[in-house]
Amino acid sequence: MPLYKNINPDLQTTVKIWKIEESYEELFQSVNLRPESLNRVLGMKSELHQRGFLSVRHLLAAFGYEDSDLFYDANGKPHLKDGKHISITHSFNFSAVIVSDKVIGIDIEKQRDKITIIAHKFIDYEFLYLNRDASNYIKKLTVIWCVKESLYKLYATPGLSFKKHCLVIPASDNEQETVAWINYKSKKSRYNIHFLEFEGFTCAYAIA
Known part of the structure; x- marks a missing residue:
């Protein structure tokens, strides 16, 4: 079974990434579903x-x-019965789960050109430091999207806007960590962000 990556960003948090290579039948046969x-x-x-x-x-x-x-709450946020925090994501042939004693969120996205078309819908402040002519522009956009999606999952509050309420601090090309903020209804919250790239995909996770 293709457990692709196992990451421990801290003692309370584990990320597991799965590369989906099995058929539907193979995956279905070996799980017990309610x-x-x-x-x-x-x-x-x-x-x-x-x-x-x-x-x-x-x-x-x-x-x-x-x-x-x-189980899932009224906002669609997943929870575990033992009280630990969990966040879930999948995109094409990759999926990931993060489990922690802390509040967390995770997202995986495939790096695709079409993200440039919707960038104006989820980016505001970040345009100040992005170079639209750079060769890594699509990768940078995908990181920002993944970060904001992970924040959205973490915060799980109706009305939260990627563009208006979420802000991602720039990271250097050789870094895989940054900081992001949520500024919503006069409350400002700071989050540590980790991200990685593999096989044309980006994964980011936020830790409170």
Whole structure:
């Protein structure tokens, strides 16, 4: 089973990334799903989404959890029954789960040219330091998107805007850490950010 990466950013936090190489049938045969999850995966029209969903259940198992240990609140944020914090993501043939004693969020995205078309929808302050003519512009945009998506998952508050309320401090090309802020309804919160790139994908995770 292709556990692609195992990362321990601190003593309370673990990130596990899965490269989805198995077929739907292979992934399905070796997981135990509660009825709600079974109905959900069977109702998915895309096999890519089905495989992503099932790979996350394999990642849960790698942490020692089962599907029944996971539940979602009214805002769609996942939780674990033992009280630990969890965040989940998948994109194409990669998925990832982060588990921590701290509040966390994670996102994986494929680096694609079309992100330049929507950049104005999620970037404000960051345009001040981005170079649109640079060869790594798409990678930089993808990092910022992943960071803001991880913040959105961490904060889990309706009305939070990527563009208006989330701010990502620039990182040098050789760095994989930065700081981000959420400024929402007069409350400012600072978060430590880690990110990495692999096989044309970007993964970022935020830790409170």
